[in-house]
Amino acid sequence: MDVLWLIPLLLVPLLMWSSGTFVFYFKKCFYVGWMMVLALLAIPLCMLKSGGRDVENMRIIRVLVRHVKYFLGLRFDVSGWEHLQTEGPYVIISNHQSSLDVLGLMEILPDRCTMIAKKELVYAGTVGLICWLGGIVFINRKKTSDAKSVMAEAAQTMLDQQIRLWVFPEGTRNQKEDLLPFKKGAFHLAVQAQVPIIPVVFSSYRNFYLRKEKRFNSGTVRLRILPKIETKGMTSDDISSLCDKSFDLMQAAFRERLRLQTHEQRAVEGAEHSPRSRLLFPPTSPSETCLPRPPVPLPAPPPLLSPRFPIAWPCHEISSCLVDAWSGRPLARPVSAVCPDPHCACSSSSTCTTTSSTSTSSSAALQAVSGMTDGRIDACCSSCMTEGSGHHQFLLCFLPF
Numbered sequence: 001m002d003v004l005w006l007i008p009l010l011l012v013p014l015l016m017w018s019s020g021t022f023v024f025y026f027k028k029c030f031y032v033g034w035m036m037v038l039a040l041l042a043i044p045l046c047m048l049k050s051g052g053r054d055v056e057n058m059r060i061i062r063v064l065v066r067h068v069k070y071f072l073g074l075r076f077d078v079s080g081w082e083h084l085q086t087e088g089p090y091v092i093i094s095n096h097q098s099s100l101d102v103l104g105l106m107e108i109l110p111d112r113c114t115m116i117a118k119k120e121l122v123y124a125g126t127v128g129l130i131c132w133l134g135g136i137v138f139i140n141r142k143k144t145s146d147a148k149s150v151m152a153e154a155a156q157t158m159l160d161q162q163i164r165l166w167v168f169p170e171g172t173r174n175q176k177e178d179l180l181p182f183k184k185g186a187f188h189l190a191v192q193a194q195v196p197i198i199p200v201v202f203s204s205y206r207n208f209y210l211r212k213e214k215r216f217n218s219g220t221v222r223l224r225i226l227p228k229i230e231t232k233g234m235t236s237d238d239i240s241s242l243c244d245k246s247f248d249l250m251q252a253a254f255r256e257r258l259r260l261q262t263h264e265q266r267a268v269e270g271a272e273h274s275p276r277s278r279l280l281f282p283p284t285s286p287s288e289t290c291l292p293r294p295p296v297p298l299p300a301p302p303p304l305l306s307p308r309f310p311i312a313w314p315c316h317e318i319s320s321c322l323v324d325a326w327s328g329r330p331l332a333r334p335v336s337a338v339c340p341d342p343h344c345a346c347s348s349s350s351t352c353t354t355t356s357s358t359s360t361s362s363s364a365a366l367q368a369v370s371g372m373t374d375g376r377i378d379a380c381c382s383s384c385m386t387e388g389s390g391h392h393q394f395l396l397c398f399l400p401f
Ligand SMILES: CCCCCCCCCCCCCCCC(=O)SCCNC(=O)CCNC(=O)[C@H](O)C(C)(C)COP(=O)(O)OP(=O)(O)OC[C@H]1O[C@@H](n2cnc3c(N)ncnc32)[C@H](O)[C@@H]1OP(=O)(O)O
Pocket: 035, 036, 038, 039, 042, 060, 061, 064, 065, 096, 102, 115, 116, 117, 118, 121, 127, 130, 131, 139, 140, 141, 144, 147, 148, 149, 151, 152, 167, 168, 169, 170, 171, 172, 173, 182, 183, 184, 185, 186, 188, 189, 239
């Protein structure tokens, strides 16, 4: 009889090793179960600390949740910390893929920051209660007028109590390869309170987490904190443009990371079904050797590109030539992407160089490949990409705005 105990003990590791689907359900159940237990632990701690519902309870929740990633084989790689160094209240907006987002959120959650959530979450047992104790603002998505008045109240509370709010403007979980159109509540909130918006982009989970395919491997989530967007002086007339601008910036960052993930995925093809990739921490990304992260901080780019003003600045990814990494301001619009020499080697770092309209040999060469006339090429950015096993160097020519 005693030996029967051994069967599940042996069976679980065996199934973990052999079946990706088992790992998926095991990790999901563990996640929900463990969060419930942690919430149960947190409830008395929060009651002792604050005596009830208080945003300060988020500190306790943050500490308790931080270690959960290790059990699930997840890493979080955060960039743009400096953008969170903002005094006073602000609204953080981020894309929303899964309840696993809570783990990334807790990695960077600033002090006195709580969230906007659907009201159904309050009924999620101990997790619901801890959400309430943490000061989470619950909205009824089915009753827009109620949701609007709750958010208007929240705007006032943000100012009165110096609180920051985290909103998922997609309004629901989304595992597609692109962001959903944004709901406008977060932008009304920021404009009503006249506080900045700080966009945060979670990289796609598709490399390690696929709900439909029942895959939950180990993986790395990249969190990119973008520069704040000021709303001082804005009115309700500015909501649509503010929403569009935020969406464009976040979508650009999401897509840029997705493109790199595609290259990473190709490089590790075949490895993703191994037991190692399901259970152990992910290796560092191979594409990092081709597209190195910029040493922080990058030198500031010039205010505007101009053919009369030859300029060059380090550019590690094509998109950083197109969008100012600091302000998020678009710098230029691409007009052609060409490969000047299919046999060229992939350089260890990529550089943006300006080819002035006065004809230099390089601008003549560029014109030859891009078919652009003299005076129209204002800057070029080269970037290397892995393609299969070989390397190609691409050249992207663009015009300034
Ligand atoms: C140790 C512990 C372990 C456990 C540890 C637990 C950790 C604890 C972590 C929890 C983590 C939570 C994670 C939750 C995650 C979610 O629950 S996500 C779902 C809930 N969140 C949201 O929905 C937020 C985003 N939604 C919105 O902002 C939506 O705008 C609203 C407010 C719900 C309204 O919905 P809608 O009507 O569908 O939205 P929309 O089309 O944007 O607006 C319609 C019109 O109303 C206007 N409008 C919208 N909002 C407003 C407004 N506030 N004022 C005036 N007009 C407005 C719009 O401008 C628009 O008018 P037009 O411009 O078309 O003329």
